[in-house]
Amino acid sequence: MNRLLGLLSIILLATYAHAQPTPKIKILLLGTFHFGPTSDRGKTSFEDLFSAKRQQEIQQLTTQLARLRPDKIFIENEPDQQAHWDSVYNQYQKGTLDTTKQRNEIFQIGLRTARKAGLPRAICVDHIQQLPYDKIQAFDQRTSKDSVAQRKMAAYKLLSVPYPYPKKTKTLAGSTLNEYLLYVNSPAYDAGNRADYFVYAPSSGYDNDYTGVEFITSWYDRNAKIFTNILRQAEPTDTLHILLFGSSHMLPLRHYFQMHPYFEVVELADVLK
Template sequence: MNRVFCFLSALLIATSVYAQPIPKIKILLLGTFHFGETGDKGSVSFNDLFSAKRQQELQQLTNQLARLKPDKIFIENEPSQQAHWDSLYGQYRTGNLDTTSTAMRNEIFQIALRTARKAGLPRVFCVDHHQPLPYDKIAAFDQRVSKDSVALRKMATYKLLSLAYPYPGKTKKLASSTLSDYLRYVNSAEYDAGNRADYFIYAPTSGYDNDYTGVEFITSWYDRNAKIFTNILRQAEPTDKFHIVLFGSSHMLPLRHYFQMHPYFEVIELMDVLK
């Protein structure tokens, strides 16, 4: 009888523990443009980054982000670069860093490190996974089929893939916007629609019959971001309450999907933060 009682008691305790809801970590997916240090297509001309006006805007932005009291900030650099950013951040915290140098012309320093220092964080976390998209394979496919009349006739039968591009061009310019306004735009549904074009409009046109060159492009992008997502999960802790993920805006489409599917995260919209 005692054994049965002990077993039932242990079962009830275990059940009550597992029945307790686990608080979700709020996660702000802060899509950004690259401030100029990188040469990829996400770069935007930001010649006045170090002007008094832009630095005041960055001061206001990072104040707002720091007030969210993030437990961790995740950045678009690979884990192999963690020591580099730890060193820079250490110099920055002690006032031993030239904050106007060319090396500081990037969103990691201007947003992530500044916010981290104001929030009292010991570091920012490098969670990127570098994985170039197979643009070369799409280019090779296009070149090959341009000389293949049979392939061109076959592809012409895919009527939906021939429809016109449905989204407008960029409607807001950084030069005529405050930084916060431009970041709101970069994180808007309108802007995100344009980001989707490469993956859901252009890529599927590369291929016919059993050739799925464009699909390889799409899956490569989702594969890279799944690895970024996993790198974030590896650094997250159940006691965390708030995370900020600072990546190029085109990453937000797959990352948003991954975090929305995860039971322990709640995605926070930038529009609700930068009011």
């Protein structure tokens, strides 16, 4: 009888433990711009990066981020570049790094926050995958002289509506760094990113030609691989992550994390109050 009760107790405890929800990992989506040279089509000039004013702003930002006590910081570089950034971080911690040559957000925000937070490294999770801009350009060139194709595309009324969102309304030059980062992480800015993928891209195609759809799926495919790289590094005991990536990545990545049962998205506006 005692053995039976003991067995039932073990089963009940195991069932109870299994039923307990896994605590969600909070993830701060910090969309940024590239501080230095970039091959991206959009670029924000940051000529005064090393001015006393801007360095003070970065000091303030990284202190705010470190106070969140993140378990991990994820940065926009491929996993095969991890050894490089580990070396840079090691030099930085030893005080032997020439920081005046580190013109990028990976160091200026990622590594500086990691050191303040006492982390062993910032983790590379990017996946390089070229988007098929060339196919859209080829489609535009091909159909620009094809009257039949133009008539067919003109019949898709919703795909011909004007651009529904305003162009950029704030500049870095006229803002503090925090103000500008809040802007590029705002719903209004994100709406413009959505338009690029869901208004413009689908208009490239007609009949059985889905050139624009290939562009959208390629973008989501790349970010799904970034998302997977993050999952490969996450641990159930983690409580908070910081994801430092170009702001245009945040549209699909936010969707992926919102769909995952063990993550809770944290918005930058809730941190930089």
